[in-house]
Amino acid sequence: MRRLPIYLLLDVSESMVGANLRHLQQGLARLIATLRTDPHALESVFLSTIVFAGKARTLTPLTELALFYPPRLPAGSGTSLGAALEHLMDELDRNIVAGSAERKGDWRPVVYLMTDGKPTDDIEPALKRWHAKYAQRVTLVAIGIGAHAALPVLHRLTENVLSLDVNGEEDFKRFVDWVSRSVAAQSRSVATAGGGVNLAKLDDGIMRKIGALENAGTVDEDLVVLTGRCQTNALPYLMKYERNLHHLGQGGLDMKVDLYKLTGVFAMEQDYDELSDARALLRTVNTDALVGSPGCPHCGNPIGFAMCGCGQIMCIRGEGPATCPGCGKACNFTAGDGEGFDVARSRG
Ligand SMILES: [Zn+2]
Ligand SMILES: [Zn+2]
Known part of the structure; x- marks a missing residue:
């Protein structure tokens, strides 16, 4: 049995406190409930939850879907994206099983990074490390929530940058359903075709893919x-x-x-x-x-x-x-x- 590791790297900084964090908390439960109805996902998906504010912390280590219980999301001050990435890469080093002649390793890990703000720490060392060693073997999907997410920064990490514009609970549910479909599609694709990156078709009403040249402009301190x-x-x-x-x-x-x-x-x-x-x-x-x-x-x-x-x-x-x-x-x-x-x- 080869594992499909899915990492949720979630911003829980103070700007998220309130509706966003509540939606994220409910979304996590919805994501798990939906995925559990998918036989392919149940067979291969392993999930881990990492949160970050001023510091990063693993809430749930890589756990098989059937045994995963959605953790309570805490909150903190700061948006240390650099520290979060370092923490993520350490976790990848510790947990991802590489393939060898004797055994098959894990499928290519997929990371869903969600943030609504600008990094408050220096992300350059983490960016360098990411591109040197991880970018080639880990899929990172970065999702900027709302108008103040630092999309250009996210773009330096990955091609897959999505801008999410949610207006209330229903929109967030649609977004969570998109994540569920993407994870399910990924688990089906490793089961049948053995790879490739699969994201479900974007839900245009609430999200759009950000092109490399499309900078978000200056972010006001709102x-x-x-x-x-x-x-x-x-x-x-x-x-x-x-x-x-x-x-x-x-x-x-x-x-x-x-x-x-x-x-x-x-x-x-x-x-x-x-x-x-x-x-x-x-x-x-x-x-x-x-x-x-x-x-x-x-x-x-x-x-x-x-x-x-x-x-x-x-x-x-x-x-x-x-x-x-x-x-x-x-x-x-x-x-x-x-x-x-x-x-x-x-x-x-
Ligand atoms: Zn008081
Ligand atoms: Zn005092």
Whole structure:
């Protein structure tokens, strides 16, 4: 029995948190359920799930389809694509059985890489290693999710770059079904013809193949994600703001003002820290540009956007003394006086 190794290399960075990550989680379950109805896939497919944010981690080692249980997807800060590729190549080295005179090795592995952002680490060493040793014997399908995926970067990895434009759950299901059909087609092709790369016909409504010369253009910083920490249980939470361009037309002057509107607040688990970049990701954003201030999703404190002098964003009940979950120091909050701290925004 020759194995057909399928690797899912999934971006679980903070920009994915929310609908994308939920869809991915549901999609994983749907993918497995669908593939299990396919006799060829059941016979040959082995799956592995690797996630990456600031760091990469294997959630499921290469496991035969019948025994594969979809793991819970964690999240973290950062998009270390370089680290993710290095991790993937180490896994390939460890797990892929090469053919020899005595035994038949694994079929050519297929990697589905999904990401929605730009790499935050240096990917050059990983790219070099990939092209030197892996590109010839591993099929990589890179899928950029949404408008901000760094498609040109993905194109330096592989010819197979797809841009996915999903609008809600139904679209994502169609995409997952496309992955299922591609994996099933691949397992049929190794069973009958012994090779070749088989991707199912693209579902034009939601995805398109990106040509090498078609660059995605410059990516705007349309998303601001701020990480807070709950004063009560010390767990992290994410506040997502999306850009909203405002035109202030006055007396023939057209002034554009960037405002970021709150679109969601998400409670994170402890493993958020484990997958995050150790180095601080300092993104400065003028708090005046942020519209909307959420409460804490962990403990229900009404103000989720207070800042300690150390830079840690935390939740507070209101004015008065508090303890910073970042540095452990006692601080005292008063509305809007800026001595080492300020309650950045009132409810917007
Ligand atoms: Zn809290
Ligand atoms: Zn602090």
